[in-house]
Amino acid sequence: xxxxxxxxxxxxxxxxxxxxxxxxxxxxxxxxxxxxxxxxxxxxxxxxxxxxxxxxxxxxxxxxxxxxxxxxxxxxxxxxxxxxxxxxxxxxxxxxxxxxxxxxxxxxxxxxxxxxxxxxxxxxxxxxxxxxxxxxxxxxxxxxxxxxxxxxxxxxxxxxxxxxxxxxxxxxxxxxxxxxxxxxxxxxxxxxxxxxxxxxxxxxxxxxxxxxxxxxxxxxxxxxxxxxxxxxxxxxxxxxxxxxxxxxxxxxxxxxxxxxxxxxxxxxxxxxxxxxxxxxxxxxxxxxxxxxxxxxxxxxxxxxxxxxxxxxxxxxxxxxxxxxxxxxxxxxxxxxxxxxxxxxxxxxxx
Numbered sequence: 001x002x003x004x005x006x007x008x009x010x011x012x013x014x015x016x017x018x019x020x021x022x023x024x025x026x027x028x029x030x031x032x033x034x035x036x037x038x039x040x041x042x043x044x045x046x047x048x049x050x051x052x053x054x055x056x057x058x059x060x061x062x063x064x065x066x067x068x069x070x071x072x073x074x075x076x077x078x079x080x081x082x083x084x085x086x087x088x089x090x091x092x093x094x095x096x097x098x099x100x101x102x103x104x105x106x107x108x109x110x111x112x113x114x115x116x117x118x119x120x121x122x123x124x125x126x127x128x129x130x131x132x133x134x135x136x137x138x139x140x141x142x143x144x145x146x147x148x149x150x151x152x153x154x155x156x157x158x159x160x161x162x163x164x165x166x167x168x169x170x171x172x173x174x175x176x177x178x179x180x181x182x183x184x185x186x187x188x189x190x191x192x193x194x195x196x197x198x199x200x201x202x203x204x205x206x207x208x209x210x211x212x213x214x215x216x217x218x219x220x221x222x223x224x225x226x227x228x229x230x231x232x233x234x235x236x237x238x239x240x241x242x243x244x245x246x247x248x249x250x251x252x253x254x255x256x257x258x259x260x261x262x263x264x265x266x267x268x269x270x271x272x273x274x275x276x277x278x279x280x281x282x283x284x285x286x287x288x289x290x291x292x293x294x295x296x297x298x299x300x301x302x303x304x305x306x307x308x309x310x311x312x313x314x315x316x317x318x319x320x321x322x323x324x325x326x327x328x329x330x331x332x333x334x335x336x337x338x339x340x341x342x343x344x345x346x347x348x349x350x
Contacts, residue, residue, distance in 0.1 A: 001042025002094050006127055008035050009098065013105050036230035039098050046090045053141070054083050058197040061148060075144065076196035077343055080203075082140040087204065089133025092211050097126035099216070108225040115321060187264045192346070199260050199342050203335060206253035209246045210331050214305055217242025218324055221312055243309055247302065250331075254298050257338045261291070261345070278345055290341050297334030301327045 012035065057079040096114065101123040104112035113120045121129075189195045220227050221239035229235065278287035304327035312320055 002039060002046060002090065002098070003042075003127075003131065005035050005039035005042060006094070006098055006101075008038070009101055009105070013101070034230070036102060036228075039095075040229065040231045043090065043095055050083060050086055050090070053086075057083065057144075058193050061145070063191065063193040064148065064152060075147070076192055078140070079144060080196060080200045082137045082144070084200075084203065084207075085133045085140075086137035087207065089130040089137070091208070093126045093130030093133065095130075095212075096215075097123040097130065100126070103223070103225055108223050116325065189264060195264065195346055198264070199346075202253040202256040202260070203339075205249055206257075206331070206335060209249035209253060210301075210305075210328060213242045213246030213249065214309075215324075215328070217246060218305070218309055218320075221309065222317065222320055239309075243306070247306060250302055254302075254334075257294070257298075257335075257342075261294075261338065261341050278341065287341070290337050293337045294334050294341070297330050297337065301330030301332075301334060303327075304330060 058076065062075055062079060100109065100112045100114055103109045112123050114123075114126060115121075189198070216227070217239040219225065220242065227237040227239065227242065229237065278284065304323060308315070308320055308323040308327060315323070
């Protein structure tokens with residue numbers, strides 16, 4: 001539906017009229033922005049599909065036949081990256097491409113291109129990139145399912161060997177390592193799927209806050225675009241609402257990431273509950289550096305985004321867009337660094 005709305009929008013701009021098949025839809029006939037309504041229906045159905053597949057990945061499919069404490073969680077990391085790629089493809093690429101072209105057609109944007117530094121991406125390029133990311137997700141999903149089926153078949157054939165291997169893993173994981181007791185309580189999560197399901201939820205909320213709410217509120221205020229939800233046109237929205245909701249969603253997402261890094265452990269079978277892989281030997285200095293990067297990047301990014309929005313009246317359009325992208329990049333660096341800390345902690349504990 002998202003792709004069909006995009007093709008209808010292209011046809012409308014090029015020919016000046018709706019395609020015949022579009023006029024058959026009831027909610028299109030009396031609504032000049034009915035294409036936007038079709039797009040909104042598609043975007044929310046796609047989001048629901050992502051959520052359902054996310055649950056299938058982490059709650060049902062990947063935990064099948066997996067011990068509570070498997071040595072590596074790469075399948076969970078891959079599953080998340082695939083789901084997140086689909087999220088980026090739908091919301092950031094295809095959704096943004098549609099909005100840029102729609103507002104250009106309505107006369108609010110001078111050009112429909114999206115400038116990122118020295119690069120200028122057209123709506124068609126963004127839409128194609130979004131389709132590619134969704135296709136990557138579907139292909140990756142198929143490969144993960146085939147891999148999981150293979151491992152389950154292999155486990156059924158070599159059940160006794162798998163039992164011996166699991167016993168060796170769980171009894172020898174913390175030998176030779178330094179145990180340090182932290183003077184704070186920890187949340188112990190043994191099952192990998194529970195940990196990754198919890199750990200990556202803040203990424204979805206943070207990404208939605210940054211690349212949807214804060215971005216759209218910023219662009220709407222910069223170019224004087226009235227915010228209108230095609231499916232809910234009677235609900236008033238302003239750029240200030242988007243910025244407040246975006247900042248309000250980003251802050252708890254940042255706190256959730258901090259809490260996961262600090263308080264959640266894998267709960268080793270042996271050793272102290274607070275025994276962190278990052279807190280052993282020289283790695284503790286790297287952990288401190290990475291943690292400082294996370295705190296500074298997320299805080300600075302949020303500050304720059306809010307400051308730029310408040311200074312729109314005094315900044316030129318190009319300068320405001322530049323600072324807005326700097327703020328987004330700063331938040332992205334913080335999220336990537338937090339990802340490294342979380343995955344390193346979980347995947348490296350034996």
